[in-house]
Amino acid sequence: MAQRRLSEAAKKRLKAGRLLLAGKGCAEVALAVGVARQTVYTWKRLLDEGGIDALREVPERGRPAQLDEQQLAAVRAALLQSPVEHGFGTELWTLKRVGAVIERMHGVRFGQTQVWRILGSLGFSPQKPEKRAIERNEDAVRNWKRRTWPALKKKPDEKAD
Template sequence: MAVKMDEAAKRRVRAGRLLMKGKKPAEVARAVGAPRQTVYRWLGVLQEKGIDGLREMSKGGRPSRMRAEQLEELRQALLAGPVACGYGTDLWTLKRVRLLIEKRFRLRYSEVHVWRLLGAMGFSSQKPEKRAIERDEQAVAHWKKRTWPRLKKKPRREGRVIVFIDESGLSERPTRVRTWASKGQTPVIQFHFNWKQWSMIAGVSFTNAYFRLHEGAIRSAQIVAFLKALVKQIGRRLLIIWDGLKAHRSRLVRDYVDSLAGRIELAFLPPYAPELNPVEYLWAWLKRHALANYCPDSIADLAITARGKLKSAQRRTSLIAAFWKQAELF
């Protein structure tokens, strides 16, 4: 009587037959969805015991000592977060999860086994996003669901161009990102460690990007100058959307906008929600991609290079569209 194979056995047999056809372990691993090390182990069994050895071997490792209800309890604890489980910071590490399992279920696992367990449960190691405690999630949701759809109608109804505006800064200290290097030889970036910086102000419409660089901080006067340049360059009525920065609400800015008799209308993003502004993604592209690991010889060289990169962004409509997509405003 034929023995009914489980899914794991079927996968091992399939892998064995592919190996017998001359396929390489790496190819077989991709074909059957198994780790390459596991396929090498199966190859050893195949060479020693044949295809029947693969069919009969156990799936390897100790059977899980955690019951289904315990795994679900662990999942809920992980989703609740480390702080809810008594830790001082919101960071899950393998050590913390191991200690949590030991404390709750009286089971001792190695951190390697915890890593495998987390992977089997659908968890992965990820870099968390930063989010202000003061942020009002309901206000953010209301802006995305109610306010933004209403604002989008203004271009058709009033002939306005929507422009999101934001400010940022650049210094001679580089934005460091990963790069390839010889194993065991950590690359070194030498830079001028000082506090000199350029300030930037930029606007992003559906199809264009606009920017200016300034030495020192950007204040109300620089913001008004940028708005004047936008009015002149675009030549149409504008809907400016930006955050609640004090300078954006200053009397100088309000007086200038009032003097235009409706050519500029202002709207504000909810507090602590920079991800809603497409300009944030322009800054991210500039610092983490266009200027990544860049070490200028002087602050003047930094301004020249940054200006050149921003001009190249202006010519790339697909890049501008990507900023809007990342802000989830399309």
């Protein structure tokens, strides 16, 4: 039988189970594994009823992930490339575009909220592009600010003596 990797939650439960079997109290175990004392009481009941295997077999909470770690790594690698390389017209990643890339790569469609969560879990943060025209001429802007703008600014009235 193939050995599957244990989740962090399962590792905590097993550590707690070993501590309980060693005679430690629930409060002490809770502190040692970083969970609420009530959680340890629940685990103790499972341990008493089904042994250490009962702690290993607790089903994970929530809906199963639709993308595994390798698929998420592939998405991250794709997002580190230019959006233009993925057929988009500009150099800007949007939630809609990221969702389209995920669907293209793995055949899974996510809503924008979930795409946002996926990006956060991959270490990406929201960024706003600078709003400057591509055609902007920096020299012309600098000259205008130095010469034209000061001449246009209102000056305080000079009072006559």
